[in-house]
Amino acid sequence: MKLLDAYVLARTKRRMRRIRMAVTTLVCAVLFALLLLGSFMAAGIEKSSQLVKNYGYNQHYLVTARSNLENNDLGKTQDTIKNQMDAELRLRKITVTDAVRSDASYQSELNRRSALALNQKYQTLAAQFQARTLRTYKVAHVYTFNEVEAMATNSDNRVTTKNPDPFLALQTQQVNSGSSAMNSSRDPFASWNPLIMRADSGLVRSLVQPGQTLDWRPGQPYPLLVPYSFLPQLAGKNLTDLPTKQRVTMYRQLVQHYTGTTLTYCYRNDAAQAQLTAALQYNKTLQVAKDAATGPVATAACAPLDQTALKRVGIIPSVQDLAARPLFVDPLSAPVTQYVQFKIVGYVPTQDITSKDLLTAQITGANNWGPASQPAIMPQDVYQKIPLFENDNVPRSNGAITPATLFFDFASRTDQKRFIASGCTGMACMQGSAWTLASFGNVGVNFESYVYHIKLILLWAAVVFGGIAALLLMTTVGKIIADSRQEIAIFQALGARQRDMAQVYLLYALLLATNALLAALALAVLAGLYIAHLGNNSVSAELTYAVGGFTSPLHANLFGVEPMWVLLIVVAGLVAALLGAGLPILMNSRRNVVRSMRES
Amino acid sequence: MISLRDIGRTYSTKGHADVAALQHLDLSIYDGELVAITGPSGSGKSTLLQLIGGLDRPTTGSVVVDGQEVHKLHGAQLAAYRNKTVGFIFQFFYLQPFLTVAANVEIPLMFAQYPRHRRQQLVSEALQSVGLADKADALPQQLSGGQIQRVAIARALINQPKLILADEPTGNLDSKNSDSIMNLLTSIRETRGTTIVVITHDSGVAARADRSIAIADGRIA
Numbered sequence: 001m002k003l004l005d006a007y008v009l010a011r012t013k014r015r016m017r018r019i020r021m022a023v024t025t026l027v028c029a030v031l032f033a034l035l036l037l038g039s040f041m042a043a044g045i046e047k048s049s050q051l052v053k054n055y056g057y058n059q060h061y062l063v064t065a066r067s068n069l070e071n072n073d074l075g076k077t078q079d080t081i082k083n084q085m086d087a088e089l090r091l092r093k094i095t096v097t098d099a100v101r102s103d104a105s106y107q108s109e110l111n112r113r114s115a116l117a118l119n120q121k122y123q124t125l126a127a128q129f130q131a132r133t134l135r136t137y138k139v140a141h142v143y144t145f146n147e148v149e150a151m152a153t154n155s156d157n158r159v160t161t162k163n164p165d166p167f168l169a170l171q172t173q174q175v176n177s178g179s180s181a182m183n184s185s186r187d188p189f190a191s192w193n194p195l196i197m198r199a200d201s202g203l204v205r206s207l208v209q210p211g212q213t214l215d216w217r218p219g220q221p222y223p224l225l226v227p228y229s230f231l232p233q234l235a236g237k238n239l240t241d242l243p244t245k246q247r248v249t250m251y252r253q254l255v256q257h258y259t260g261t262t263l264t265y266c267y268r269n270d271a272a273q274a275q276l277t278a279a280l281q282y283n284k285t286l287q288v289a290k291d292a293a294t295g296p297v298a299t300a301a302c303a304p305l306d307q308t309a310l311k312r313v314g315i316i317p318s319v320q321d322l323a324a325r326p327l328f329v330d331p332l333s334a335p336v337t338q339y340v341q342f343k344i345v346g347y348v349p350t351q352d353i354t355s356k357d358l359l360t361a362q363i364t365g366a367n368n369w370g371p372a373s374q375p376a377i378m379p380q381d382v383y384q385k386i387p388l389f390e391n392d393n394v395p396r397s398n399g400a401i402t403p404a405t406l407f408f409d410f411a412s413r414t415d416q417k418r419f420i421a422s423g424c425t426g427m428a429c430m431q432g433s434a435w436t437l438a439s440f441g442n443v444g445v446n447f448e449s450y451v452y453h454i455k456l457i458l459l460w461a462a463v464v465f466g467g468i469a470a471l472l473l474m475t476t477v478g479k480i481i482a483d484s485r486q487e488i489a490i491f492q493a494l495g496a497r498q499r500d501m502a503q504v505y506l507l508y509a510l511l512l513a514t515n516a517l518l519a520a521l522a523l524a525v526l527a528g529l530y531i532a533h534l535g536n537n538s539v540s541a542e543l544t545y546a547v548g549g550f551t552s553p554l555h556a557n558l559f560g561v562e563p564m565w566v567l568l569i570v571v572a573g574l575v576a577a578l579l580g581a582g583l584p585i586l587m588n589s590r591r592n593v594v595r596s597m598r599e600s
Numbered sequence: 601m602i603s604l605r606d607i608g609r610t611y612s613t614k615g616h617a618d619v620a621a622l623q624h625l626d627l628s629i630y631d632g633e634l635v636a637i638t639g640p641s642g643s644g645k646s647t648l649l650q651l652i653g654g655l656d657r658p659t660t661g662s663v664v665v666d667g668q669e670v671h672k673l674h675g676a677q678l679a680a681y682r683n684k685t686v687g688f689i690f691q692f693f694y695l696q697p698f699l700t701v702a703a704n705v706e707i708p709l710m711f712a713q714y715p716r717h718r719r720q721q722l723v724s725e726a727l728q729s730v731g732l733a734d735k736a737d738a739l740p741q742q743l744s745g746g747q748i749q750r751v752a753i754a755r756a757l758i759n760q761p762k763l764i765l766a767d768e769p770t771g772n773l774d775s776k777n778s779d780s781i782m783n784l785l786t787s788i789r790e791t792r793g794t795t796i797v798v799i800t801h802d803s804g805v806a807a808r809a810d811r812s813i814a815i816a817d818g819r820i821a
Binding site (some may be wrong): 001493 | 650653655682688694703710711712713755
């Protein structure tokens, strides 16, 4: 029998069972539409998630490796160092007592030497670890990243464009009214402590804004990458409560406005800062006591203090006070106060821990810089050219040095995953010289789990909805064919072969399934486009915010078509219909013609 | 043309005793004969027709039609026999309600895989021969009972079979239409030389046959 003839006969079945066919078509269409809609959404989400590759660090498969050496070895190291220091004091004929060990300079020196020792030990371990990693995995680059200790740990070293030395004003207030001054509305950076860090240029080059550069020549401001969250503070705005779309717009304006801006930073080392604090305190005491005999110490904005005046008021011990010489002298005790200029050349996407949106918070989690949640970053090679900072790159008396973090840039996601899996987890990281490994910066990697879970949900939905639709299709087609015994018998009486009957009814089943699938496609496309219409803007805004794509917004589309998925769903629907038709056709066409005619 | 030898057909029903619809029946029908088979309900008339038409298979005996051992045919051969050698006319017409008259008549040609233009030609001729050329595009429900049966006859004739088996073709028709149908069948027999076997309760119809065979209790009475 010719296919066209089979179609003519099959078409009449559809008309004969119009209501049942319509109901089945509708229900199947809705179920298949849900399935297709899921595939459209999944494809849209997956494609949109790919867009983040154009932002931030997404070109890299980075892993941060941080040593837990300090946690594990500090006590042991300090015991050894204490013994050395005690021996030095004994050589100087100083009796070591508990009081001596409690002395501030003793503790300061202990901290400094501990940090130095740990740092040396760390360097050795890091070199071994790096060599081992490079032997085992294919790594494109190894970057390092260091915290700039002297500039970072003191929360009062602030960056501003408004007040050339905000420290002065703040310090004055702090002395007067305690820590509440830290929240003073006079200083937009009051609640922000920028940690200035140094990282290899290669690691942060993708964060540089168009038209800006990480290169530096003497006399120019130092290039600096600041966290996006710094911008509202520079502008004195609070964007936290704004809707994401509006927040993105605001950030875009701020990025355009502040890119290339020079920031003036009043750099003051520990010694200078200690002197300033003491001088301010002294001046305040004078005010309270109304004793102007020795006069106040002059504290001009970001200017070195007059050392003679400090000696006169006793802030710097005089020669006569040499007996009070500390047990250990801080090697960097010379005070340094001077302006330093930075230029904003780019922005660091950082973990948004304040976001009310869970998705944004999760996505930005890929940008967690470990010790610093909101770091400002200076290129390592620039940093090394600045003698001022070089001098400070030594463990200080106020605490241990933070060892450099290694950034391994793997050639593939597979290697990256394998490497992370080889690291420690949970409490294991607190023992021995374990390394804490975590993927870094690649927002797309964070998306992987989302996309995976979405796909998993869709797979189950496919099994459920597709299964129901297929069963419905099978039973309906089966029932209709079973009800067509007489018709089949008549056709057989007129000379139809089993093959002809199969052709007619399989075609009929395919017609039914095709109708349902066409309707499903139309429904799913309409629903998908509508959902995309509703959600694209907000999702785009969220993603743009999450990846920091303020200058080139990310345009997500929740509606996408993955032809292979659509094809699979369509084929599954057609196969279900054919399977549903197959058995009843076989049974009916083998029945006795007379019996079929008589029963019907 | 038709030779039935020692035909027996027994129906087995679960939980009931076997029923013998036909027993030791011998019958010969010659080319171009118009034979009426009569008998009371349940006598085995329809079973006899179905055995000749290859719709059923005898429990015993042989059915030979136009030299073909029908009782031995299976699958495609049996389908070809039903399609080409035999034309069926049923009491209840069994037309496809949503196909036009022309399409209904065309069905056997579809199974015979005739080319489209040839089919249209044959359909046109068949409808003309039954006087329904102007009803080709009508649907069955738009026709009278007599016209519907004419369509069924056209469908039976379309493959120009050597044998037409009509199971009470006038059973659902009034006397005027019955006459008309019988006239048509007689005319077909005369013009084409087709052998026609008609089952009927109607003595008027039987009277118009060349031969009338009465069956009772599965045997020729």
